[in-house]
Amino acid sequence: MNATTARAPHLVRGDQARTRILEAASEAFAREGFNGSSLDRIAKAAGLTKAGLIHHFPTKLDLLRAVLDAREDEALVQAGRDTATLHVLDTLLMVARRDVADETRTRGFAVLLGEAVALDSPVADWFQGHYGQLTDEIASAIASAARSGTARTDLDADAIAAEAVAVMDGLQIQWLLGGSAEAYLERLEQYLERLRSHLTAVG
Amino acid sequence: MNATTARAPHLVRGDQARTRILEAASEAFAREGFNGSSLDRIAKAAGLTKAGLIHHFPTKLDLLRAVLDAREDEALVQAGRDTATLHVLDTLLMVARRDVADETRTRGFAVLLGEAVALDSPVADWFQGHYGQLTDEIASAIASAARSGTARTDLDADAIAAEAVAVMDGLQIQWLLGGSAEAYLERLEQYLERLRSHLTAVG
DNA sequence: GTCTATAAAGAGATAGAC
DNA sequence: GTCTATCTCTTTATAGAC
Numbered sequence: 001m002n003a004t005t006a007r008a009p010h011l012v013r014g015d016q017a018r019t020r021i022l023e024a025a026s027e028a029f030a031r032e033g034f035n036g037s038s039l040d041r042i043a044k045a046a047g048l049t050k051a052g053l054i055h056h057f058p059t060k061l062d063l064l065r066a067v068l069d070a071r072e073d074e075a076l077v078q079a080g081r082d083t084a085t086l087h088v089l090d091t092l093l094m095v096a097r098r099d100v101a102d103e104t105r106t107r108g109f110a111v112l113l114g115e116a117v118a119l120d121s122p123v124a125d126w127f128q129g130h131y132g133q134l135t136d137e138i139a140s141a142i143a144s145a146a147r148s149g150t151a152r153t154d155l156d157a158d159a160i161a162a163e164a165v166a167v168m169d170g171l172q173i174q175w176l177l178g179g180s181a182e183a184y185l186e187r188l189e190q191y192l193e194r195l196r197s198h199l200t201a202v203g
Numbered sequence: 204m205n206a207t208t209a210r211a212p213h214l215v216r217g218d219q220a221r222t223r224i225l226e227a228a229s230e231a232f233a234r235e236g237f238n239g240s241s242l243d244r245i246a247k248a249a250g251l252t253k254a255g256l257i258h259h260f261p262t263k264l265d266l267l268r269a270v271l272d273a274r275e276d277e278a279l280v281q282a283g284r285d286t287a288t289l290h291v292l293d294t295l296l297m298v299a300r301r302d303v304a305d306e307t308r309t310r311g312f313a314v315l316l317g318e319a320v321a322l323d324s325p326v327a328d329w330f331q332g333h334y335g336q337l338t339d340e341i342a343s344a345i346a347s348a349a350r351s352g353t354a355r356t357d358l359d360a361d362a363i364a365a366e367a368v369a370v371m372d373g374l375q376i377q378w379l380l381g382g383s384a385e386a387y388l389e390r391l392e393q394y395l396e397r398l399r400s401h402l403t404a405v406g
Numbered sequence: 407g408t409c410t411a412t413a414a415a416g417a418g419a420t421a422g423a424c
Numbered sequence: 425g426t427c428t429a430t431c432t433c434t435t436t437a438t439a440g441a442c
């Protein structure tokens with residue numbers, strides 16, 4: 001799928017420096033953003049010099065793209081997902097719980113998302129793809145549930161999916177800006193419950 | 204309230220350079236973010252040199268704070284707001300419409316918000332205050348409506364307010380990342396209608 | 407694959423003339 | 425209030441040794 005996951009498994013083990021760099025970069029982005037961070041500091045944190053880092057990632061943008069690709073939301077993409085029923089809503093809550101458990105990574109991506117909103121961002125397309133995939137997955141699950149009689153049929157699955165993703169993102173911002181993780185999860189759960197009621201109510 | 208609005212009206216007219224700088228900075232932040240922009244380019248866009256800019260805003264951080272303070276969400280804060288009834292929901296839609304009408308400014312603030320999520324951001328407190336004021340206003344309106352019998356009493360006004368703000372922010376991100384402004388407004392309206400039904404339904 | 411050394415450019419901020 | 429000139433520091437990236 002991407003550069004990271006496409007690498008043969010037997011090569012991953014020998015790639016310790018690359019992994020250390022990616023982790024250090026993710027932390028740096030969470031602390032200072034992409035534009036605010038420097039290759040020198042990231043390299044030092046990863047335990048090598050800037051020139052050593054450049055050997056693995058020729059430009060700073062290459063490093064950013066590698067960090068993004070290394071994420072890839074497994075929670076929804078990998079096996080175990082249920083893309084045909086309203087259990088997607090449960091999956092969303094699981095994704096949020098994992099985000100809370102790994103605050104640094106989540107903060108890093110939130111910062112990168114913010115920077116990607118800038119007009120000339122070179123990674124806007126990455127986030128567009130990321131969001132498109134997520135909302136499509138949710139929307140198709142809702143539509144599928146409607147077809148199978150588990151949900152009402154008089155609703156706009158795309159709009160509902162976009163709204164659910166929006167609530168996740170918006171509440172996550174509030175959490176990262178100083179709110180509590182508990183409030184984040186509680187409010188998301190409360191919203192999803194209400195959404196489920198709405199989706200299963202008789203039209 | 205802040206440095207900008209506190210300035211006496213008769214002085215505003217003589218402050219053309221300051222105004223031009225703030226506008227140029229807002230545009231620059233929307234294009235390249237805070238960390239990605241430079242005082243030199245902002246100054247040139249405002250029609251003066253970097254040293255001339257520094258005369259008005261001693262440091263880059265001073266400039267950022269001035270841009271933030273120059274916003275101040277009038278839509279909810281100024282006269283005309285209705286903080287005691289569920290008309291706050293209509294006000295939220297009006298705020299979104301104004302945001303759509305001034306995309307550059309909205310994008311600039313979305314980018315700055317993203318950068319503020321970074322751990323060591325010096326303006327995180329500004330956004331905390333901004334969000335706190337907005338959600339408090341909405342929450343108190345909902346609570347007030349509940350007391351007066353216009354809304355049910357068995358709900359968590361703070362949670363609902365936070366959720367509404369989250370939907371606005373999340374949908375706004377989707378719009379700015381490449382979605383259409385129409386979808387943003389339609390989906391927000393759809394959510395607010397459903398929320399109103401929920402708030403006024405019998406508990 | 408990692409290093410030292412260096413280039414080349416750009417950043418924020420200061421000093422002082424006008 | 426705006427300018428020119430400069431300082432100082434940091435940045436990304438390259439060259440070439442080991």
